[in-house]
Structure formats: C-alpha cells, structure tokens
Amino acid sequence: MIEVIGVTKKYGGKPAVDDLSFTIRPGIVTGFLGPNGSGKTTTMRMILGLTRPDSGTVLVDGVPFAQHRNPMGALGALIDTKQGHPGRSAFRHLQAIAATAGIGTSRVREVLDIVGLGDVADRRIGGFSLGMTQRLGIATALLADPSSLIFDEPINGLDPDGILWMRNLVKSLAAEGRAVLLSSHLMNEMALTAHHAVVIGQGRLIADEAVSSLIQRSTSASQGVLVRTPQDEELGRLVHSAGGRLSPEPDGAHRVDGLTAEELSDLVASNGIRLQEFTPLRASLEEAYTELVAGAVTYRGRDVSAPRPHNPDPARQTPSMK
Numbered sequence: 001m002i003e004v005i006g007v008t009k010k011y012g013g014k015p016a017v018d019d020l021s022f023t024i025r026p027g028i029v030t031g032f033l034g035p036n037g038s039g040k041t042t043t044m045r046m047i048l049g050l051t052r053p054d055s056g057t058v059l060v061d062g063v064p065f066a067q068h069r070n071p072m073g074a075l076g077a078l079i080d081t082k083q084g085h086p087g088r089s090a091f092r093h094l095q096a097i098a099a100t101a102g103i104g105t106s107r108v109r110e111v112l113d114i115v116g117l118g119d120v121a122d123r124r125i126g127g128f129s130l131g132m133t134q135r136l137g138i139a140t141a142l143l144a145d146p147s148s149l150i151f152d153e154p155i156n157g158l159d160p161d162g163i164l165w166m167r168n169l170v171k172s173l174a175a176e177g178r179a180v181l182l183s184s185h186l187m188n189e190m191a192l193t194a195h196h197a198v199v200i201g202q203g204r205l206i207a208d209e210a211v212s213s214l215i216q217r218s219t220s221a222s223q224g225v226l227v228r229t230p231q232d233e234e235l236g237r238l239v240h241s242a243g244g245r246l247s248p249e250p251d252g253a254h255r256v257d258g259l260t261a262e263e264l265s266d267l268v269a270s271n272g273i274r275l276q277e278f279t280p281l282r283a284s285l286e287e288a289y290t291e292l293v294a295g296a297v298t299y300r301g302r303d304v305s306a307p308r309p310h311n312p313d314p315a316r317q318t319p320s321m322k
Contacts, residue, residue, distance in 0.1 A: 001026055001179050002047060002075070002148050007056030009042055009203075016042045018203040019056070024148065024179045029170055031194030031211065032183040035293050039203040040183055044079055044150055047181075060148060072101045072144035078137040079152040086126025090117055090136055093125055094143060101144050111139040116165070130157030138166075148179040155189060167193050187286035191215075197285075201293045211285060218288035225261050227268075228253040228277035235273050242267055253277060 002024035009017045017039040024030045034040050045051035047058050049066040058064065060075050068074040084093040094108045112118045115135040120128075125136060134157045141149055151170065155163045170193055174180045184190050190197075190211075197214050199207040207214060229235055232254055236246040244258035256264055261280040268275060 001059075001061060002150075002181060003057075003059040004043065004047065005057045005059070007043070007046055007053040007058060009039075009046065009051065009053050015203050017046070017053070017200075020200065020203065020205055021056075022198045022205060022208050024181045024198075025196075026147070026177050026179045027174055028195040029174045029180045029182055029193055030196045030198055031190045032181050032198050032200075033187075033190065033289055033293075034200040034206075037202075038200050038293075040200065041079070041152070042203075043200070044077070044152060044181075044183065047150065048075065048077055048079070070101065070144070072103075073146055075148045075150065076141035076144065076146035077150040077152075078134075078141045078154055079150065080137075083137060083140065084125050087124055089122045090125055090128075090139075091121040093136070094139060097140060098143055103144060107143065107145075111142045114142060114169075115139040116162075131159060131162055134158060135162075138169075146178070148181075149173060150181045150183075152183045153185070154182070155184070155186065163189065187284070187289055191285035199289065199292055206292050214292075215283050215285055215288045218283035218291055224281035225256045225259070225264050226253055226277065226279040226281055227256055227264070227275055229268075229273055229275050231273050234271075235268065238267055238271055238273070239264070255281070 004020055004022050007017055007020050008015060020039070020043060032040055032044075042051060046053050047060070047065065049058075049064065060068065065071060065075055088096075090112060091108060094112065095105065098104070098108050109118070109121070112121050115138050117132065117135055117139065120132070125133065128136065134154065138151070138154060141151070154170075155166050158166060167189065170180055170182060174195075182190070182194055194211050197207060197209065197211050198205070199214075226249070227235070232246075235254070239246045239256055239259065242259060242263070244256055244264070247255050247257070249255055259267070261278075265278070267273075268278075
C-alpha cells in the first residue's frame, strides 16, 4: 500500500504539490491523472524518495520507502526509460541490478521472458527501440517481485499487441494483491485498465474515486439516448411535446436529449413506437476528466477546431502581372 499524506513541495516559492493526500490500495489499479505540470512526476518522485517533500509524509507499506530493508521488494517503478549503459546487454543490465538486491540469475531470465525480451536478452540495449526499452524498464520494476508498483506512461512506444499485453499485465499484478499506480494521458486506455482514479491539478487533489463513479457524475452525454426508428417524425413530435430534443445523426439514427432513458422508454412504449435501436449515451472517462481539470490546465494551446479566414502575408504574395 502507498500512502501520500499531506505532502507539499515548492520550487522557487511556488508549490508543485500542495497538501496532497491519497492512498493506493492493494488489489486494484489506480489511475494517476492530471494535466502537464499538475505535479504527478513530483509526487511519484516523492513516493520513491528521489525528492524530499517540504512537509507531509509518504509511506510504502507503513514506512518511508528509503527505510525499507528490501526497497526493491517493497516498490518497483518505471518512471524513466533512460537507463543502463548502451553497450551492456539486457541480461547484463538486469543482472547488475539484481546483484544489488541478492536476486538470482533465474529471476532475471524470468522477467525478461515475462516482458517478451527473452530472445534478445544478449543484445545491447543501445540498439533497442523505444518499445523494447520500455519493456526493459518494466522488467526492472518487476525484478524483485514487489508488493507495490508505479508505472509512468508504460505503453509509450508499444505496438497494439504490446498495449494489450501491458493492460493485461497491470490487471494481473493487481489481481495478485499488489498496489498498482498507473500514470497515463491516454484516457481510453486508462478507462480499460484502472478501477480507481486519483486526479490532481496544479498540485492539488481534484478527485479520488472509482472510475465508474467519476464517469457517472459527469454532465457530458449523461442524458442522451441514441435511437433508430422507422417512425422518426412521430417520435420527434412526441419527444418535443415531452420537453426533449430530437436531432439526426449522420448514419440515420437520432439522438434524444432532455429526457432520461427511463422517460424516453416509457414514452415510446405508451405510444407504440417501434424501435430498431435504443442506446443510452454515457460520458467517457476522457469527457469526465476534461470537465474536472478544465480550471487546472497549465499549458493550453490555441483552439484550432474552428476554421479561420486565410490572411496571407502581402509581402510574400507574387505581384500580379499588369
């Protein structure tokens, strides 16, 4: 279990993390979410003892990480894939790390096989692709069979098969009773992997709850229902009279807003409307997350979704021929 208790860290007088508290419990995958500059990396470094908080406490299985007699067995982490001498093989790299914790060669071979690098164990890591380097970092985190794990953007560089493998690996590690903290900006993947979410913004806690709960309380798409019917005109009149709105979709279906799924179901049943599709629309984790952090985004680009008039630089135009 990982406990972050009232931690604050300032740089140049400005808080990167501000009185932050949350707990990563065994047996579940906890997603760690927040915009760039929100304090996620600083928090993970404080958990690992790489950065000292100005105030507050971080505990791993009840004690600070640096005080563990077997720190690699308490917490494994992937927060930086730039590791090891490029001229050293993957096997030699892991073997050197294993030696510091009294871990045998057989475990080195085992974790290389787990992450899919068994066949390239003798290749120099300087020639590894980004995905292979990522797998090596995951192997390092797993080396001492730790009770808790931190993965920071673990699917960077992985192909679709690798992403599916990583998703299943993270879930299986949690199912074995480990506490797993997973940081990623890919909301769709996080929705498929994490059970719980800790969301921070500008160093402060925004949400700490189940992913399903986070999505359910989002206002985005919470009342919409997608319907398909050969009686669209009649349905439109009924929806309008009940205070709702019916709008066409490009594929021939219609979206109903302003009525709950239960209200719409009663309406069509009582009026004999034949439906070919009835799909309540729910907010995605991405939509829920975007709502939550709307006021905490530090770096925001210009909105380019709307077309802008083309105003070429007159100085660069070719003079017209007269």
